[in-house]
Amino acid sequence: MSTIAVTAPTTRLRLTARGRRVFAFLAALPVVVALTLAVVGGGVALASNEAGASAGAFAEITVMNGETLWSIAEDVAPGSDPRDVVAEITRLNAIENGSVTAGQRIAIPAAYALGR
Structure with missing residues (x-):
């Protein structure tokens, strides 16, 4: 087979x-x-x-009656141009209309917070 x-x-x-x-x-x-x-x-x-987003890069203040961003900028940074300081505060706090109210808590950049 x-x-x-x-x-x-x-x-x-x-x-x-x-x-x-x-x-x-x-x-x-x-x-x-x-x-x-x-x-x-x-x-x-x-x-x-970003510099504005890191913890400790700002101090908070309470807006007093009659204060504006311009007066706060002149108060916290007397040696700086208030326009630059207002621009930084506005950016840091996302303020759209450019005004603040009494009692409002806003953040101030740490570089300027020592002057207040």
Whole structure:
């Protein structure tokens, strides 16, 4: 009796153009996700590193009756240009209309807080 050996045909994996695109997309996906997280996380770190945002970079005062941003700027920084001081106080406190009211607590940059 004779034995017949049956061998399985060898096939090569062939990727179509669509298959190559899917494979490339799946290979690039972790890189895209990592870069996105780095950009988003890096933006937060940069924003919190600004001089006005760090803890201890300002002192709080209470606005008295009749005081304006201009008078506060002249009071806390007599040797500085009041326009620059008002601009810094406005930016630090996100004051939109340029006015303050009596009893309002506002932050003064630490560089000027010693004069009050």
